[in-house]
Amino acid sequence: MTKQKMPADERREYILKLLKEQEEPLSGREIAEKVGVSRQIIVGDMALLKAKNEPILATSQGYIYMYDSQESNGYERTIACYHKPEDTGKELNILVDHGVFVKDVTVDHPIYGEFTAQLRISNRIEVEKFVKQVQSSSAALLSELTEGIHLHTITADREELLDEAEKALNKAGFLVNKKV
Incomplete structure (x- = not known):
């Protein structure tokens, strides 16, 4: 054109x-x-x-x-996570390494309410690109508005992949436990 x-x-x-x-x-x-x-x-x-x-x-x-078929990946779950900004790449890599698609991130701001941003990350290349984009911009991560606490909507072809990803996040100390 x-x-x-x-x-x-x-x-x-x-x-x-x-x-x-x-x-x-x-x-x-x-x-x-x-x-x-x-x-x-x-x-x-x-x-x-x-x-x-x-x-x-x-x-x-x-x-x-977005075509309708692009949204569905079989199984979907929302998980609560916590980490420092510098651990964003590690968190996302744990998810994608377990075959999980990271659909979005959501935070609950005390004044403005809920904010959701589409991430659509499915592999390490996309994680690296996202992290570099955050580092090269002056923008803050949404999770910085809530002192690191945020939700992710994740999807996978099998529920076992979601379970394994959650276990790995918990082991890394990134999953918000029910005790919080």
């Missing part, structure tokens, strides 16, 4: 086409470069597309067009 200015509706249709054709997340910067506008314009376009009920998911890796 050339970088000539296109009408906003046409640009949003082109963005939908890009997302539908892409299997990997597309960053706002990548989309902005493809259509010749600023990243902030893309953020606005995404908000408008979501308002029209387009199933676009914003993840730490970029935007994804």
Whole structure:
């Protein structure tokens, strides 16, 4: 696509086409470069597309067009975790090394309520990319808002994988025990 200015509706249709054709997340910067506008314009376009009920998911890796089959991974569980920011990579690697897909992270802020961010991390490469992105930005992890306590929604093809991942997190001291 050339970088000539296109009408906003046409640009949003082109963005939908890009997302539908892409299997990997597309960053706002990548989309902005493809259509010749600023990243902030893309953020606005995404908000408008979501308002029209387009199933676009914003993840730490970029935007994804969600088809119904992408959400289901067999078994799903929410786990409560605690760790220092520098242990984020270790926690996520434990999960993905056990065949678990880390869907999201949620914190319960005392003033603003619940915040959930889509992670969509399934392997060590994605963990490394996420950790580098956090380190290179000035943004804090959501868990820093709650002194390290957070929830993850995790999925796997078999329930045993979720059980094994939980045991490994507990052994590493990352699982919030019921005693807390």
